[in-house]
Amino acid sequence: MKKYVKYILLKSYWEYEVSRKDLTTLFGVNEKQASNYLAEVRKTYPDAIVYDASLKRYIPGVNIEKALPSKDFQEYLNVTENKGFETYNILPSKPVIPVLLYRLIYKAINNKFSISFKYHSLNSSSTKERKVYPHSLINSGYRWHIRGWEEESQKFKDYTLSRMELEGITLVEKKDDRSNIENDTAWNNEIGIFLIPNPSLSPEKRKIIALDFNMRDGILSVFCKEALMLYTLNSYLVTDFSEKPTTNQLLAIGNLSFISKFLPSNQSK
Template sequence: MRWGIRHRLEFIEFRLYWGGTVNRSDLMERFDISINQASGDLTRYQSMAPGNIRYDKSAKCYRAAPGFQPVVLTPDSDRYLAWLRLDAEGIVADAGISPADLPPFSTVPTPRRAVPPDILRAIVTAIQRRQALAVRYQSMTAAAPTDRWIEPHALAFDGFRWHARSWCRRDKVFKDFVLGRILSVSGQDPAESDPAQDAQWHQLILLEIVPHRRLSLPQRAAIERDYGMVDGYLRLTVREALLYYAERRLGLDIDPDHRSPEKQHIEIHQRIRLS
Protein backbone atom coordinates (compact mmCIF):
# COMPACT_ATOMS: atom_id res chain seq x y z
CA MET A 1 0.00 0.00 0.00
CA ARG A 2 1.36 3.41 -0.96
CA TRP A 3 2.32 5.68 1.92
CA GLY A 4 -0.13 8.42 0.90
CA ILE A 5 -3.09 6.05 0.93
CA ARG A 6 -2.09 4.52 4.26
CA HIS A 7 -1.67 7.98 5.77
CA ARG A 8 -5.22 8.90 4.74
CA LEU A 9 -6.59 5.62 6.10
CA GLU A 10 -4.85 6.32 9.41
CA PHE A 11 -6.48 9.75 9.42
CA ILE A 12 -9.91 8.17 8.86
CA GLU A 13 -9.39 5.76 11.72
CA PHE A 14 -7.95 8.44 13.98
CA ARG A 15 -11.06 10.58 13.43
CA LEU A 16 -13.39 7.65 13.99
CA TYR A 17 -11.63 6.47 17.15
CA TRP A 18 -11.24 9.84 18.89
CA GLY A 19 -14.02 11.90 17.31
CA GLY A 20 -16.55 9.27 16.31
CA THR A 21 -17.20 10.69 12.83
CA VAL A 22 -15.53 11.36 9.49
CA ASN A 23 -16.70 12.56 6.08
CA ARG A 24 -15.32 13.26 2.64
CA SER A 25 -14.80 16.97 3.29
CA ASP A 26 -12.49 16.13 6.22
CA LEU A 27 -10.20 14.22 3.86
CA MET A 28 -10.47 16.83 1.13
CA GLU A 29 -9.52 19.69 3.45
CA ARG A 30 -6.74 17.83 5.26
CA PHE A 31 -5.02 16.33 2.22
CA ASP A 32 -6.15 18.67 -0.59
CA ILE A 33 -7.60 15.79 -2.60
CA SER A 34 -10.61 15.51 -4.90
CA ILE A 35 -14.05 14.29 -3.87
CA ASN A 36 -13.46 11.12 -5.90
CA GLN A 37 -10.23 10.37 -4.02
CA ALA A 38 -11.92 10.97 -0.68
CA SER A 39 -14.80 8.68 -1.62
CA GLY A 40 -12.31 6.04 -2.74
CA ASP A 41 -10.45 6.21 0.57
CA LEU A 42 -13.64 5.78 2.59
CA THR A 43 -14.71 2.86 0.38
CA ARG A 44 -11.28 1.27 0.83
CA TYR A 45 -11.53 1.64 4.60
CA GLN A 46 -15.03 0.10 4.59
CA SER A 47 -13.72 -2.92 2.70
CA MET A 48 -10.84 -3.32 5.19
CA ALA A 49 -13.03 -2.98 8.29
CA PRO A 50 -16.68 -3.45 7.34
CA GLY A 51 -17.82 -3.67 10.95
CA ASN A 52 -16.16 -0.41 11.99
CA ILE A 53 -18.09 2.19 10.07
CA ARG A 54 -21.65 3.05 9.10
CA TYR A 55 -23.07 5.93 7.09
CA ASP A 56 -25.46 8.36 8.79
CA LYS A 57 -27.69 9.71 6.00
CA SER A 58 -29.25 12.45 8.12
CA ALA A 59 -25.88 13.85 9.25
CA LYS A 60 -24.16 13.00 5.94
CA CYS A 61 -21.14 11.53 7.66
CA TYR A 62 -19.64 8.19 8.59
CA ARG A 63 -19.84 7.15 12.23
CA ALA A 64 -17.85 4.63 14.23
CA ALA A 65 -19.94 1.51 14.78
CA PRO A 66 -20.57 0.30 18.37
CA GLY A 67 -18.09 -2.56 17.95
CA PHE A 68 -15.36 -0.36 16.42
CA GLN A 69 -11.89 -1.95 16.55
CA PRO A 70 -8.83 -0.19 15.03
CA VAL A 71 -7.18 -2.06 12.18
CA VAL A 72 -4.77 0.53 10.75
CA LEU A 73 -3.26 2.24 13.78
CA THR A 74 -2.74 1.53 17.45
CA PRO A 75 -4.57 4.08 19.63
CA ASP A 76 -2.10 6.10 21.69
CA SER A 77 -3.37 8.09 24.67
CA ASP A 78 -0.03 9.86 25.06
CA ARG A 79 -0.21 11.11 21.48
CA TYR A 80 -3.77 12.39 21.88
CA LEU A 81 -3.14 14.13 25.20
CA ALA A 82 0.17 15.57 23.97
CA TRP A 83 -1.67 17.03 21.00
CA LEU A 84 -4.22 18.69 23.30
CA ARG A 85 -1.35 20.26 25.24
CA LEU A 86 0.50 21.42 22.14
CA ASP A 87 -2.72 22.81 20.68
CA ALA A 88 -3.37 24.78 23.88
CA GLU A 89 0.15 26.21 23.68
CA GLY A 90 -0.32 27.20 20.03
CA ILE A 91 2.46 24.90 18.81
CA VAL A 92 0.26 22.75 16.56
CA ALA A 93 -3.02 23.71 14.96
CA ASP A 94 -4.31 20.50 13.40
CA ALA A 95 -4.01 16.89 14.45
CA GLY A 96 -6.92 15.65 12.42
CA ILE A 97 -9.66 16.25 14.99
CA SER A 98 -12.50 18.66 14.39
CA PRO A 99 -12.78 21.28 17.15
CA ALA A 100 -16.40 20.19 17.58
CA ASP A 101 -15.18 16.70 18.53
CA LEU A 102 -12.79 17.90 21.22
CA PRO A 103 -13.63 17.68 24.91
CA PRO A 104 -13.36 20.91 26.91
CA PHE A 105 -9.77 21.14 28.12
CA SER A 106 -7.24 23.52 29.56
CA THR A 107 -3.59 23.37 30.57
CA VAL A 108 -1.38 25.06 33.12
CA PRO A 109 0.45 27.75 31.13
CA THR A 110 4.18 27.34 30.69
CA PRO A 111 6.20 30.52 30.05
CA ARG A 112 7.84 30.54 26.64
CA ARG A 113 11.62 30.67 27.05
CA ALA A 114 12.71 33.05 24.31
CA VAL A 115 15.51 31.79 22.06
CA PRO A 116 16.41 34.11 19.14
CA PRO A 117 16.58 32.06 15.92
CA ASP A 118 19.96 33.51 14.96
CA ILE A 119 21.44 32.41 18.29
CA LEU A 120 20.00 28.91 17.97
CA ARG A 121 21.23 28.65 14.38
CA ALA A 122 24.74 29.63 15.42
CA ILE A 123 24.72 27.01 18.20
CA VAL A 124 23.39 24.25 15.94
CA THR A 125 25.92 25.12 13.23
CA ALA A 126 28.76 25.09 15.76
CA ILE A 127 27.71 21.63 16.97
CA GLN A 128 27.53 20.28 13.42
CA ARG A 129 30.85 21.83 12.32
CA ARG A 130 32.71 21.43 15.64
CA GLN A 131 33.25 25.15 16.10
CA ALA A 132 33.90 27.36 19.10
CA LEU A 133 31.79 30.50 19.47
CA ALA A 134 32.60 33.85 21.04
CA VAL A 135 29.46 34.66 23.02
CA ARG A 136 28.22 37.30 25.40
CA TYR A 137 26.48 35.48 28.23
CA GLN A 138 24.47 36.56 31.25
CA SER A 139 25.11 34.14 34.08
CA MET A 140 23.07 34.20 37.29
CA THR A 141 26.32 34.13 39.25
CA ALA A 142 27.55 37.39 37.71
CA ALA A 143 25.91 40.80 37.94
CA ALA A 144 26.77 41.76 34.35
CA PRO A 145 27.19 39.88 31.06
CA THR A 146 30.60 38.39 30.33
CA ASP A 147 32.41 37.48 27.12
CA ARG A 148 33.67 33.94 26.74
CA TRP A 149 34.43 31.21 24.23
CA ILE A 150 32.26 28.11 24.32
CA GLU A 151 32.45 24.90 22.30
CA PRO A 152 28.92 23.45 22.10
CA HIS A 153 28.57 19.76 21.31
CA ALA A 154 24.91 18.99 22.18
CA LEU A 155 21.54 20.51 23.06
CA ALA A 156 19.68 19.57 26.23
CA PHE A 157 16.14 20.25 27.44
CA ASP A 158 15.53 20.27 31.19
CA GLY A 159 11.75 20.24 30.98
CA PHE A 160 11.45 24.03 30.98
CA ARG A 161 14.28 25.48 28.89
CA TRP A 162 16.99 24.53 26.41
CA HIS A 163 20.72 24.49 27.12
CA ALA A 164 23.84 24.22 24.99
CA ARG A 165 26.10 21.58 26.51
CA SER A 166 29.52 23.09 25.92
CA TRP A 167 33.16 23.22 26.83
CA CYS A 168 33.86 26.56 28.49
CA ARG A 169 37.35 27.76 27.63
CA ARG A 170 37.37 30.25 30.50
CA ASP A 171 36.38 27.78 33.22
CA LYS A 172 37.96 24.77 31.50
CA VAL A 173 34.97 22.53 32.18
CA PHE A 174 31.96 21.12 30.37
CA LYS A 175 28.82 22.90 31.51
CA ASP A 176 25.35 24.05 30.45
CA PHE A 177 24.60 27.42 28.89
CA VAL A 178 20.95 28.50 28.82
CA LEU A 179 20.17 29.44 25.22
CA GLY A 180 18.01 32.39 26.22
CA ARG A 181 20.90 33.92 28.18
CA ILE A 182 23.28 33.98 25.22
CA LEU A 183 22.98 37.63 24.25
CA SER A 184 25.11 37.60 21.11
CA VAL A 185 27.57 35.59 19.03
CA SER A 186 30.50 37.53 17.64
CA GLY A 187 32.97 35.02 16.24
CA GLN A 188 33.85 31.44 15.36
CA ASP A 189 36.97 29.37 15.81
CA PRO A 190 37.83 25.68 15.37
CA ALA A 191 36.87 23.70 18.47
CA GLU A 192 39.72 22.35 20.59
CA SER A 193 37.83 20.11 23.03
CA ASP A 194 36.78 16.48 22.59
CA PRO A 195 33.08 15.87 23.36
CA ALA A 196 33.98 12.29 24.26
CA GLN A 197 35.71 13.72 27.35
CA ASP A 198 32.44 15.12 28.70
CA ALA A 199 32.11 12.36 31.29
CA GLN A 200 28.88 13.62 32.84
CA TRP A 201 27.20 13.80 29.45
CA HIS A 202 28.10 10.25 28.50
CA GLN A 203 27.52 8.69 31.92
CA LEU A 204 24.00 7.26 32.17
CA ILE A 205 22.17 6.97 35.47
CA LEU A 206 19.27 4.60 36.10
CA LEU A 207 16.80 6.22 38.48
CA GLU A 208 14.64 3.74 40.36
CA ILE A 209 11.56 5.54 41.62
CA VAL A 210 8.96 4.12 44.02
CA PRO A 211 5.80 5.41 45.72
CA HIS A 212 6.39 7.47 48.86
CA ARG A 213 7.08 5.16 51.77
CA ARG A 214 4.34 6.65 53.95
CA LEU A 215 1.49 6.14 51.49
CA SER A 216 -1.13 3.50 52.28
CA LEU A 217 -1.18 0.30 50.22
CA PRO A 218 -4.18 1.44 48.11
CA GLN A 219 -2.48 4.81 47.57
CA ARG A 220 0.75 3.10 46.55
CA ALA A 221 -1.18 0.94 44.09
CA ALA A 222 -2.78 4.06 42.58
CA ILE A 223 0.63 5.74 42.17
CA GLU A 224 2.05 2.60 40.58
CA ARG A 225 -0.76 2.62 38.01
CA ASP A 226 -0.51 6.37 37.46
CA TYR A 227 3.23 6.24 36.72
CA GLY A 228 3.13 2.93 34.85
CA MET A 229 5.41 1.27 37.38
CA VAL A 230 6.45 -2.35 36.90
CA ASP A 231 6.75 -4.47 40.04
CA GLY A 232 6.51 -1.30 42.09
CA TYR A 233 9.33 0.56 40.29
CA LEU A 234 9.53 3.31 37.70
CA ARG A 235 12.90 3.13 35.98
CA LEU A 236 14.17 6.17 34.09
CA THR A 237 17.52 6.48 32.32
CA VAL A 238 19.01 9.97 32.36
CA ARG A 239 22.39 11.48 31.58
CA GLU A 240 24.33 12.41 34.68
CA ALA A 241 24.61 15.96 33.33
CA LEU A 242 20.80 16.19 33.42
CA LEU A 243 20.23 14.31 36.67
CA TYR A 244 19.69 17.44 38.77
CA TYR A 245 17.12 18.77 36.33
CA ALA A 246 15.28 15.44 36.17
CA GLU A 247 15.05 15.13 39.94
CA ARG A 248 13.96 18.74 40.35
CA ARG A 249 11.26 18.41 37.71
CA LEU A 250 9.86 15.30 39.40
CA GLY A 251 9.98 16.94 42.83
CA LEU A 252 12.65 14.51 43.95
CA ASP A 253 15.19 17.13 44.98
CA ILE A 254 13.64 17.29 48.47
CA ASP A 255 14.19 14.62 51.12
CA PRO A 256 10.93 12.61 51.32
CA ASP A 257 11.20 12.69 55.12
CA HIS A 258 10.83 16.48 54.96
CA ARG A 259 7.72 16.49 52.77
CA SER A 260 4.34 14.86 53.28
CA PRO A 261 3.34 11.98 50.99
CA GLU A 262 0.22 13.96 50.03
CA LYS A 263 2.52 16.50 48.35
CA GLN A 264 5.34 14.22 47.22
CA HIS A 265 3.89 10.98 45.91
CA ILE A 266 7.16 9.38 44.80
CA GLU A 267 10.72 9.07 46.03
CA ILE A 268 14.05 7.76 44.78
CA HIS A 269 14.82 4.17 45.69
CA GLN A 270 18.32 4.24 44.24
CA ARG A 271 20.54 5.70 41.56
CA ILE A 272 22.53 3.19 39.53
CA ARG A 273 25.48 4.18 37.37
CA LEU A 274 25.31 2.32 34.08
CA SER A 275 28.59 1.28 32.53
Protein backbone atom coordinates (compact mmCIF):
# COMPACT_ATOMS: atom_id res chain seq x y z
CA MET A 1 0.00 0.00 0.00
CA LYS A 2 1.36 3.40 -1.00
CA LYS A 3 2.37 5.66 1.87
CA TYR A 4 -0.07 8.44 1.02
CA VAL A 5 -2.93 5.93 0.68
CA LYS A 6 -2.15 4.44 4.09
CA TYR A 7 -1.85 7.96 5.50
CA ILE A 8 -5.27 9.00 4.18
CA LEU A 9 -6.97 5.86 5.50
CA LEU A 10 -5.28 5.80 8.90
CA LYS A 11 -5.65 9.53 9.52
CA SER A 12 -9.34 9.52 8.64
CA TYR A 13 -9.88 6.43 10.80
CA TRP A 14 -8.09 7.66 13.94
CA GLU A 15 -8.73 11.41 13.70
CA TYR A 16 -12.06 11.21 11.86
CA GLU A 17 -10.82 13.72 9.29
CA VAL A 18 -8.34 14.22 6.47
CA SER A 19 -8.00 17.11 4.02
CA ARG A 20 -5.98 18.26 1.05
CA LYS A 21 -4.06 20.61 3.33
CA ASP A 22 -2.94 17.64 5.43
CA LEU A 23 -1.46 16.01 2.32
CA THR A 24 0.21 19.17 1.02
CA THR A 25 1.78 19.79 4.43
CA LEU A 26 3.14 16.30 5.02
CA PHE A 27 4.11 15.26 1.48
CA GLY A 28 4.99 18.66 0.00
CA VAL A 29 2.66 18.27 -3.00
CA ASN A 30 0.38 20.89 -4.52
CA GLU A 31 -3.39 20.94 -4.02
CA LYS A 32 -4.09 19.32 -7.40
CA GLN A 33 -1.86 16.36 -6.59
CA ALA A 34 -3.44 16.10 -3.14
CA SER A 35 -6.88 15.96 -4.78
CA ASN A 36 -5.61 13.20 -7.08
CA TYR A 37 -4.45 11.19 -4.04
CA LEU A 38 -7.85 11.50 -2.42
CA ALA A 39 -9.61 10.58 -5.67
CA GLU A 40 -7.39 7.51 -6.02
CA VAL A 41 -8.33 6.31 -2.54
CA ARG A 42 -12.04 6.83 -3.21
CA LYS A 43 -11.79 4.88 -6.47
CA THR A 44 -9.66 2.04 -5.10
CA TYR A 45 -11.56 1.75 -1.81
CA PRO A 46 -15.21 2.76 -2.43
CA ASP A 47 -16.95 4.24 0.63
CA ALA A 48 -13.76 4.06 2.73
CA ILE A 49 -13.78 7.85 2.95
CA VAL A 50 -16.58 10.29 2.13
CA TYR A 51 -16.60 14.04 1.74
CA ASP A 52 -18.35 16.02 4.47
CA ALA A 53 -19.43 19.36 3.01
CA SER A 54 -20.05 20.92 6.43
CA LEU A 55 -16.54 20.09 7.63
CA LYS A 56 -14.99 20.63 4.18
CA ARG A 57 -12.86 17.51 4.58
CA TYR A 58 -13.08 13.75 4.25
CA ILE A 59 -14.28 11.50 7.06
CA PRO A 60 -14.40 7.70 7.46
CA GLY A 61 -16.99 5.90 5.36
CA VAL A 62 -18.78 2.61 6.04
CA ASN A 63 -15.95 0.59 4.46
CA ILE A 64 -13.00 2.24 6.22
CA GLU A 65 -12.18 -0.82 8.34
CA LYS A 66 -12.33 -3.13 5.31
CA ALA A 67 -9.87 -0.90 3.46
CA LEU A 68 -7.30 -0.92 6.26
CA PRO A 69 -5.09 -4.01 6.50
CA SER A 70 -4.07 -2.84 9.97
CA LYS A 71 -5.64 -0.37 12.38
CA ASP A 72 -2.70 -0.47 14.79
CA PHE A 73 -2.30 2.80 16.69
CA GLN A 74 1.50 2.76 16.54
CA GLU A 75 1.34 2.38 12.76
CA TYR A 76 -0.94 5.42 12.65
CA LEU A 77 1.64 7.40 14.63
CA ASN A 78 4.44 6.24 12.33
CA VAL A 79 2.57 7.06 9.12
CA THR A 80 1.38 10.49 10.26
CA GLU A 81 4.82 11.23 11.77
CA ASN A 82 3.15 12.51 14.95
CA LYS A 83 2.02 15.68 13.22
CA GLY A 84 -0.28 17.97 15.21
CA PHE A 85 0.71 17.40 18.82
CA GLU A 86 3.47 15.34 20.33
CA THR A 87 3.25 12.00 22.07
CA TYR A 88 5.90 10.88 24.50
CA ASN A 89 6.98 7.24 24.53
CA ILE A 90 8.95 6.17 27.58
CA LEU A 91 8.89 2.44 26.86
CA PRO A 92 8.43 0.53 23.56
CA SER A 93 5.03 -0.97 24.29
CA LYS A 94 1.60 -1.15 22.69
CA PRO A 95 -1.09 -0.38 25.24
CA VAL A 96 -4.62 -0.29 23.85
CA ILE A 97 -6.42 2.98 23.12
CA PRO A 98 -10.05 2.97 21.83
CA VAL A 99 -10.44 4.79 18.53
CA LEU A 100 -13.54 6.75 19.61
CA LEU A 101 -11.74 7.98 22.71
CA TYR A 102 -8.69 9.00 20.71
CA ARG A 103 -10.82 11.01 18.31
CA LEU A 104 -12.22 13.04 21.21
CA ILE A 105 -8.77 13.57 22.70
CA TYR A 106 -7.33 14.57 19.34
CA LYS A 107 -10.06 17.12 18.76
CA ALA A 108 -9.83 18.46 22.32
CA ILE A 109 -6.06 18.96 22.16
CA ASN A 110 -6.04 20.57 18.74
CA ASN A 111 -8.93 22.92 19.53
CA LYS A 112 -8.04 23.48 23.21
CA PHE A 113 -11.43 22.11 24.24
CA SER A 114 -12.19 20.06 27.34
CA ILE A 115 -13.43 16.51 27.86
CA SER A 116 -16.02 15.65 30.49
CA PHE A 117 -15.88 12.06 31.76
CA LYS A 118 -16.38 9.79 34.76
CA TYR A 119 -13.11 8.55 36.22
CA HIS A 120 -12.16 5.57 38.37
CA SER A 121 -9.55 6.62 40.93
CA LEU A 122 -7.60 4.43 43.32
CA ASN A 123 -8.26 7.04 45.98
CA SER A 124 -12.04 6.68 45.75
CA SER A 125 -14.50 3.79 45.76
CA SER A 126 -16.84 5.60 43.36
CA THR A 127 -16.44 7.32 40.01
CA LYS A 128 -16.23 11.08 39.84
CA GLU A 129 -17.06 13.47 37.03
CA ARG A 130 -13.97 15.23 35.68
CA LYS A 131 -13.61 18.08 33.24
CA VAL A 132 -10.13 18.21 31.77
CA TYR A 133 -8.48 20.33 29.08
CA PRO A 134 -5.84 17.91 27.72
CA HIS A 135 -2.70 19.25 26.08
CA SER A 136 -0.62 16.07 25.62
CA LEU A 137 -0.88 12.32 25.25
CA ILE A 138 1.61 10.14 27.13
CA ASN A 139 2.63 6.52 26.69
CA SER A 140 4.18 5.42 30.00
CA GLY A 141 5.03 2.01 28.56
CA TYR A 142 2.03 -0.01 29.59
CA ARG A 143 -0.73 2.62 29.76
CA TRP A 144 -1.84 5.75 27.92
CA HIS A 145 -2.44 8.96 29.84
CA ILE A 146 -3.64 12.45 29.04
CA ARG A 147 -2.18 15.45 30.81
CA GLY A 148 -4.13 18.62 31.14
CA TRP A 149 -5.82 21.26 33.23
CA GLU A 150 -8.55 19.98 35.52
CA GLU A 151 -11.27 22.53 36.10
CA GLU A 152 -12.32 21.56 39.64
CA SER A 153 -8.87 21.41 41.24
CA GLN A 154 -7.47 24.08 38.90
CA LYS A 155 -4.30 22.04 38.51
CA PHE A 156 -2.48 20.23 35.73
CA LYS A 157 -2.84 16.47 36.26
CA ASP A 158 -2.49 13.12 34.49
CA TYR A 159 -5.39 10.79 33.80
CA THR A 160 -5.13 7.15 32.75
CA LEU A 161 -7.23 6.42 29.68
CA SER A 162 -8.21 2.93 30.84
CA ARG A 163 -9.83 4.43 33.96
CA MET A 164 -12.06 6.77 31.95
CA GLU A 165 -15.63 5.56 31.36
CA LEU A 166 -16.38 5.68 27.64
CA GLU A 167 -20.12 5.81 28.18
CA GLY A 168 -21.23 9.40 28.61
CA ILE A 169 -17.88 10.97 27.74
CA THR A 170 -18.40 14.29 25.95
CA LEU A 171 -16.39 16.98 24.23
CA VAL A 172 -17.04 20.45 25.64
CA GLU A 173 -16.36 23.06 22.97
CA LYS A 174 -15.23 25.77 25.34
CA LYS A 175 -11.75 27.22 25.90
CA ASP A 176 -10.00 28.27 29.10
CA ASP A 177 -6.79 30.32 28.94
CA ARG A 178 -5.57 28.75 32.18
CA SER A 179 -5.28 25.39 30.42
CA ASN A 180 -2.56 26.58 28.02
CA ILE A 181 0.41 24.21 27.96
CA GLU A 182 2.70 27.18 28.61
CA ASN A 183 1.17 27.42 32.10
CA ASP A 184 2.06 23.82 32.97
CA THR A 185 5.30 24.43 34.86
CA ALA A 186 5.96 20.77 35.62
CA TRP A 187 5.56 19.90 31.95
CA ASN A 188 7.94 22.59 30.73
CA ASN A 189 10.52 22.07 33.47
CA GLU A 190 13.27 19.53 32.70
CA ILE A 191 15.09 17.83 35.55
CA GLY A 192 18.09 15.54 35.78
CA ILE A 193 17.98 12.26 37.68
CA PHE A 194 21.21 10.55 38.72
CA LEU A 195 20.73 6.81 39.06
CA ILE A 196 23.36 4.70 40.83
CA PRO A 197 23.72 1.00 41.63
CA ASN A 198 21.65 0.17 44.70
CA PRO A 199 23.91 0.79 47.76
CA SER A 200 22.17 -2.12 49.50
CA LEU A 201 23.86 -4.55 47.11
CA SER A 202 27.37 -5.93 47.40
CA PRO A 203 30.28 -4.06 45.73
CA GLU A 204 30.62 -6.87 43.16
CA LYS A 205 26.96 -6.62 42.14
CA ARG A 206 27.13 -2.83 41.97
CA LYS A 207 30.03 -3.08 39.50
CA ILE A 208 27.99 -5.41 37.27
CA ILE A 209 24.96 -3.10 37.35
CA ALA A 210 27.19 -0.16 36.39
CA LEU A 211 28.31 -2.15 33.36
CA ASP A 212 24.71 -3.13 32.48
CA PHE A 213 23.63 0.51 32.29
CA ASN A 214 26.86 1.81 30.74
CA MET A 215 27.38 4.16 33.69
CA ARG A 216 30.12 6.74 33.85
CA ASP A 217 31.85 6.90 37.22
CA GLY A 218 29.03 4.82 38.64
CA ILE A 219 26.29 7.26 37.59
CA LEU A 220 23.55 7.06 34.95
CA SER A 221 22.24 10.54 34.08
CA VAL A 222 18.62 10.64 32.91
CA PHE A 223 16.81 13.82 31.87
CA CYS A 224 13.05 14.13 31.61
CA LYS A 225 10.11 16.46 32.09
CA GLU A 226 9.32 17.01 35.75
CA ALA A 227 5.75 15.86 35.08
CA LEU A 228 7.06 12.56 33.66
CA MET A 229 9.55 11.86 36.44
CA LEU A 230 7.61 9.05 38.14
CA TYR A 231 6.92 7.35 34.78
CA THR A 232 10.61 7.63 33.92
CA LEU A 233 11.72 6.18 37.25
CA ASN A 234 9.25 3.32 36.85
CA SER A 235 10.72 2.57 33.42
CA TYR A 236 14.00 1.85 35.23
CA LEU A 237 12.05 -0.22 37.81
CA VAL A 238 12.78 2.35 40.51
CA THR A 239 9.77 2.35 42.84
CA ASP A 240 11.53 2.52 46.22
CA PHE A 241 12.81 6.08 46.58
CA SER A 242 14.78 5.64 49.78
CA GLU A 243 18.56 6.04 49.99
CA LYS A 244 19.00 2.28 50.35
CA PRO A 245 16.18 0.44 48.57
CA THR A 246 15.52 -3.26 49.07
CA THR A 247 17.89 -5.60 47.26
CA ASN A 248 15.12 -6.45 44.77
CA GLN A 249 15.80 -3.10 43.10
CA LEU A 250 18.92 -2.70 40.99
CA LEU A 251 19.08 1.10 40.98
CA ALA A 252 18.72 3.95 43.46
CA ILE A 253 18.36 7.72 43.12
CA GLY A 254 21.74 9.37 43.64
CA ASN A 255 20.48 12.93 44.01
CA LEU A 256 17.59 12.11 46.33
CA SER A 257 17.81 15.41 48.24
CA PHE A 258 17.08 17.25 44.97
CA ILE A 259 14.53 14.82 43.53
CA SER A 260 12.55 14.44 46.77
CA LYS A 261 10.92 17.84 46.33
CA PHE A 262 9.29 16.56 43.14
CA LEU A 263 8.08 13.29 44.67
CA PRO A 264 4.70 12.85 46.38
CA SER A 265 5.21 13.37 50.12
CA ASN A 266 4.19 9.81 50.95
CA GLN A 267 6.76 8.38 48.52
CA SER A 268 9.78 10.57 49.20
CA LYS A 269 10.25 9.08 52.67
